Amino acid sequence: MNPSAPVTVPVPDPVSAAASAVGSIARSGSFNAWLRFWGLHLEVGAAFLAGVTVAFIEDVRPHTALLALSVWLLGAYHTGRAVTTPLTRQFRSLLASATLPLTVLAAGVAFLDLSPLYLSRTFTALAAAGAATAVCRTVRWRLQAPVRVVVVGDRAAVAQATTRWAHTRSVQLVGGLVSEPGLEADGVPREILGVPTAPGVESVRELVSSWRADLVVVSPGSGVTPEMFRRLTWSLEDSRVAIGVTGLLESVSPHRVTPGKLDNVGVLDVRHPRPSTVVRGIKAATDRVLGAVLLLLAAPVLLLMAAAIRLDSKGPAFFKQTRVGREGRPFLLYKMRTMVPDADQAKSTLCQENEFDAVLFKMKHDPRVTRVGRFLRRSSLDELPQLINVVRGEMSLVGPRPYLPQEVAQMDADTLRRHAVQPGITGLWQVSGRSDLDWDDTTALDTYYADNWSLSTDAKIAVRTVKAVLGAKGAY
Numbered sequence: 001m002n003p004s005a006p007v008t009v010p011v012p013d014p015v016s017a018a019a020s021a022v023g024s025i026a027r028s029g030s031f032n033a034w035l036r037f038w039g040l041h042l043e044v045g046a047a048f049l050a051g052v053t054v055a056f057i058e059d060v061r062p063h064t065a066l067l068a069l070s071v072w073l074l075g076a077y078h079t080g081r082a083v084t085t086p087l088t089r090q091f092r093s094l095l096a097s098a099t100l101p102l103t104v105l106a107a108g109v110a111f112l113d114l115s116p117l118y119l120s121r122t123f124t125a126l127a128a129a130g131a132a133t134a135v136c137r138t139v140r141w142r143l144q145a146p147v148r149v150v151v152v153g154d155r156a157a158v159a160q161a162t163t164r165w166a167h168t169r170s171v172q173l174v175g176g177l178v179s180e181p182g183l184e185a186d187g188v189p190r191e192i193l194g195v196p197t198a199p200g201v202e203s204v205r206e207l208v209s210s211w212r213a214d215l216v217v218v219s220p221g222s223g224v225t226p227e228m229f230r231r232l233t234w235s236l237e238d239s240r241v242a243i244g245v246t247g248l249l250e251s252v253s254p255h256r257v258t259p260g261k262l263d264n265v266g267v268l269d270v271r272h273p274r275p276s277t278v279v280r281g282i283k284a285a286t287d288r289v290l291g292a293v294l295l296l297l298a299a300p301v302l303l304l305m306a307a308a309i310r311l312d313s314k315g316p317a318f319f320k321q322t323r324v325g326r327e328g329r330p331f332l333l334y335k336m337r338t339m340v341p342d343a344d345q346a347k348s349t350l351c352q353e354n355e356f357d358a359v360l361f362k363m364k365h366d367p368r369v370t371r372v373g374r375f376l377r378r379s380s381l382d383e384l385p386q387l388i389n390v391v392r393g394e395m396s397l398v399g400p401r402p403y404l405p406q407e408v409a410q411m412d413a414d415t416l417r418r419h420a421v422q423p424g425i426t427g428l429w430q431v432s433g434r435s436d437l438d439w440d441d442t443t444a445l446d447t448y449y450a451d452n453w454s455l456s457t458d459a460k461i462a463v464r465t466v467k468a469v470l471g472a473k474g475a476y
Contacts, residue, residue, distance in 0.1 A: 051073075058121045059121055068126060069126060083244070085254070146168075147172070148211070148214045148215070150211060151175075151219060153223065154179065161219070174212070181223055205235045219247055287395075306318070313340060324408045326422045331394040333402060336376055336385060414447065415447065417450050430468055431461055
């Protein structure tokens with residue numbers, strides 16, 4: 001995020017002051033704004049062209065395929081307008097959009113004696129359009145980042161949003177609209193933590209336009225009432241700006257949330273954090289089978305590392321240590337030894353050199369680490385023996401970091417939530433910075449994973465792990 005410089009020249013109109021304070025930021029987001037609007041049209045055009053081309057290749061008069069393609073493209077356009085919907089959910093929606101025309105055609109083949117060629121040709125046209133959409137949308141989602149956000153709420157909400165999104169590349173907070181009971185317009189600060197602010201939401205359309213925002217995020221509170229939110233949506237209904245609501249669901253993954261209603265009141269249905277027995281069974285089986293296969297493949301590497309460790313320093317090649325697993329059960333964790341044999345005894349003399357916090361002990365240049373150990377840590381190869389723990393059912397391939405008993409003893413009740421799932425060899429903490437993260441960030445990531453894990457999330461973390469390992473960021 002690139003916060004603007006504080007305004008030093010007094011300006012009587014707070015709206016004009018807020019708009020001028022972000023002029024440079026607005027200009028920098030012009031390409032993103034263009035891509036966010038016209039990129040969707042280009043995507044739909046590319047998908048239509050791909051589908052039509054395949055349809056005419058297979059049939060000179062592809063009326064059925066063109067009709068099905070048009071129905072599908074309506075769904076593709078609808079999902080493509082979203083700003084906050086994850087790509088995985090959008091792809092599922094695209095597949096769902098193809099269900100209706102294909103089901104109708106399948107019924108026609110079964111009950112109306114239509115030729116099966118209609119179904120196969122339509123499926124091929126939709127597959128071509130779907131492939132073009134998937135490629136375009138993925139590229140578009142990467143290029144149009146970061147999302148330019150305006151937060152609506154009290155001063156605390158704006159400050160919290162600024163802190164939350166300060167270190168992310170996917171979000172750029174460009175402004176805040178302060179709505180707070182008892183706070184007069186002249187009492188609203190010109191900026192909060194470097195983010196330009198303005199009072200109320202009466203000029204939201206003008207400000208959002210000057211800030212070139214992509215998304216207005218409303219944070220419910222005493223200053224945000226249902227009536228005010230409704231007027232906000234009225235003000236922005238003719239704009240290209242999306243509207244989102246944050247608050248209670250900040251720690252809930254989108255896959256657990258389903259829109260619903262009671263009578264005429266909108267309600268968000270939130271699934272319980274604990275996945276179904278089937279999903280948990282699939283994860284457990286996958287861990288053990290894939291863990292055993294990876295352990296067999298890694299056996300030669302383990303032998304080479306063991307020999308290198310023994311040649312580099314005295315002591316055993318493998319390191320065993322008691323860690324705390326699911327539901328607080330202790331287990332013996334296996335790693336390659338990366339430190340001198342008396343590392344635990346030497347730790348007491350290095351306590352003043354701790355670069356992490358009071359709970360964990362971390363040093364970027366720990367003198368106890370051996371030459372081979374430093375390489376193993378940077379490459380994460382020292383973690384390979386934990387595949388033994390995975391096969392034994394004590395760990396998972398993906399999960400929160402396993403901690404020492406003395407570290408667990410210092411955790412509060414909320415932090416202990418991480419023990420609701422099996423600890424993992426890799427996890428959100430590893431693909432998000434590993435040892436470069438502070439304790440609060442590590443805790444938040446582990447707790448979020450424990451509450452929201454899914455098989456698709458595990459797969460994405462596994463893919464991101466490859467990049468994290470190759471980059472070696474935070475590995476020491």
